[in-house]
Amino acid sequence: MSISTVAKKLSTAAITTTVIVVGIGAVAQATVLTFDDIAPISYLDQIPNGYGGFNWNNFNYVNGSSPLVTLTGDDNGRVSGDYVAFNGFGNPALVSDSVFDFNSAYLSATWNNGLSVTVEGLKSGATLYSKTVVVDTTQPTLVNFDYFGVDELKFTSFGGVEPDYLVKTHGSGTQFALDNFTFNEKATSVPEPTLLPALLSIAALSGGSVLRRKQLKQS
Known part of the structure; x- marks a missing residue:
C-alpha cells in the first residue's frame, strides 16, 4: 500500500472520528x-x-x-x-x-x-x-x-x-x-464555528504522526 493511500485513509478515519464525537453530544441526553x-x-x-x-x-x-x-x-x-x-x-x-x-x-x-x-x-x-x-x-x-x-x-x-x-x-x-x-433535556447544541476547524486540525495532526511513524519503519 502506497504512503499516499495510507495518508488518505488516516485522514478519512480521523475526520470521521471527529464527526462521530461531535454528534454524540447532540443525542446523549x-x-x-x-x-x-x-x-x-x-x-x-x-x-x-x-x-x-x-x-x-x-x-x-x-x-x-x-x-x-x-x-x-x-x-x-x-x-x-x-x-x-x-x-x-x-x-x-x-x-x-x-x-x-x-x-x-x-x-x-x-x-x-x-x-x-x-x-x-x-x-x-x-x-x-x-x-x-x-x-x-x-x-x-x-x-x-x-x-x-x-x-x-x-x-x-x-x-x-x-x-x-x-x-x-x-x-x-x-x-x-x-x-x-x-x-x-436541553436544546441540541451545535459546535461553535471556530471549534470544528480546531477539532479537524487535531485529527489531522494525529493522522500525520501515525504516517511519520510508518515512514520511519519503512526507511
Whole structure:
C-alpha cells in the first residue's frame, strides 16, 4: 500500500472520528417518558407536574389494561407497559418546561378513527413548529417531530368518526393516546464555528504522526 493511500485513509478515519464525537453530544441526553413510572392506578388520574421535569396541563394517564378501555386507543395505543397519557375531555393539552427538544412520540385515537392531532412547538409564546397527523384507534403511530429549542408543546385534536365496534362502549370524543414521549433535556447544541476547524486540525495532526511513524519503519 502506497504512503499516499495510507495518508488518505488516516485522514478519512480521523475526520470521521471527529464527526462521530461531535454528534454524540447532540443525542446523549435523549429521554423517553413511558408514563409507566408514575403512581400505579386501576383506571385514570392526572399526570403530576414535575413528571419528566415538565408541567402538564390537561394531561391525564390511564391504565390501558383496564376493562373500561378495552379495544379503545388507550388499550391498543400502548407501546410500553400498561399506561398511556391522554388529553382530558378531548380539549387542548400543554406540556411546558425550560428550553428542550421534542424528538418523537406515539399517538393513537382513543375513540374516533381518522382523528386529527395538531402538535405545535412554541418558544416564548411564538409558534416555531406545527404538524398535524391523522391516527386511528387500532394501533399507535410513531411520529418524528424534531422540534428543536422549544419551551412548550400544544396538542389539539379534532374530527374523526367513532367506529361501530366502539359504540357499544358508550364512550366518545376527540381524546388521543400518547406514549413513549421522547425528548432532549436541553436544546441540541451545535459546535461553535471556530471549534470544528480546531477539532479537524487535531485529527489531522494525529493522522500525520501515525504516517511519520510508518515512514520511519519503512526507511
